[in-house]
Amino acid sequence: MKSVLITGANRSIGLETAKQFSEKGLFVYIGSRNLENGEAAVKELNEKGYQNIKAIEIDVTNPDSITAAKNRVENEQGKLDILINNAGILGINPQTASATSIQDIREVFDTNFFGVISVTQAFLNLLKKSESPRISNITSGLGSLTLHSDPSWKYYDVKTAAYGPSKSALNAYTIALAYELKDSPFKVNVIDPGYTATDFNHHSGPGSVERAASFIVKHTLTDENAPTGEYFSNDIEDETGISPW
Template structure:
């Protein structure tokens, strides 16, 4: 049975991603900052009749928590097939470039960028023991510099001085990591679930968590001939779903 670690998986898109992967036969390690919240999420999954799930306490903004999670997972498995870097924070809105507190930007980057890199590097050894390792970095359409420069883009006026740039940086890291692992079995991609109705945006998004999770699952379960080093988005309307950087 293939294994997957999903950070920020106790609710919303992360939870639905866990649910869908369990139904596909994966054993899910449900990353959560609070084990109590993780256990509540697992209870819900059990109510769906889904059993192949365990909670792993991990706060990706805290290096010691990431190390502890790696030790805990290492006691359970010797290889990890999929890492889904889903956990992230917004930093609150609005985020006006000329007035935003620089400490807010640092906090957002500490989680969305540096925290995600730390998780990836810490669990990379387990992923290297998989025959078909996959990494999905959950990003945002607000990370696309090309779209942000296009006045015809539907979200052109939605600018953020911390959240969007943190995901732009994560996209850049995704490209570099994918290139490093290009001649290996790894597939590493950035995936935007689209503007989805969740707690993250006070349920303002038009998309559903089911559709958001589905695109993450798609790139978490790629075959050996699948793409790597790409940016995909549910908000792209053509069948390729490939977003400009």
């Protein structure tokens, strides 16, 4: 049975992604910064018939927490097949470039960028034991520099000094990691689930968590011929779903 770890998965898109992976027969670790919240999510899923799901405490900004989570997965599974770096924060609003403090920007980057790197590097050896390892870094359309430079883009006026740049940096890191692993079975991509109605944005997005999670699963459970180092977006209206960087 393949195993998947999803960070920040005790609610919203992460939780729905866990449900959909479970439905496809994977063993799912629901990563949660607060273990009680994760266990409550697992209990709810178990009551609805979802199996092979466990909560795991992992704070992506805490090295000791990451190491403890890695050790648990290693002891219980021996390897990891899929890592979904989903945990993320928006930060304060508004986020003007002229007034957002360095401290506030650092806080967003600690979770959205440095946290992803810390988790990825910690779990890389376990992923290398998989026959078809996958790393999906959950990004946003707000991380696309090309789209942000296009006045005709529908979200052109949504500028953030912390959140968007943290996702742009994540995209750049993903390209570097995918290149490093290109001669291996790894597929490493960034996936934008689209503007989705969640607690994250006060349910202002037009998309559903079901559609967002389905997009993540689709571009993660891929075969050996699938692309790596790509940027997929649920807001791109063509069959490829490929977004400009």
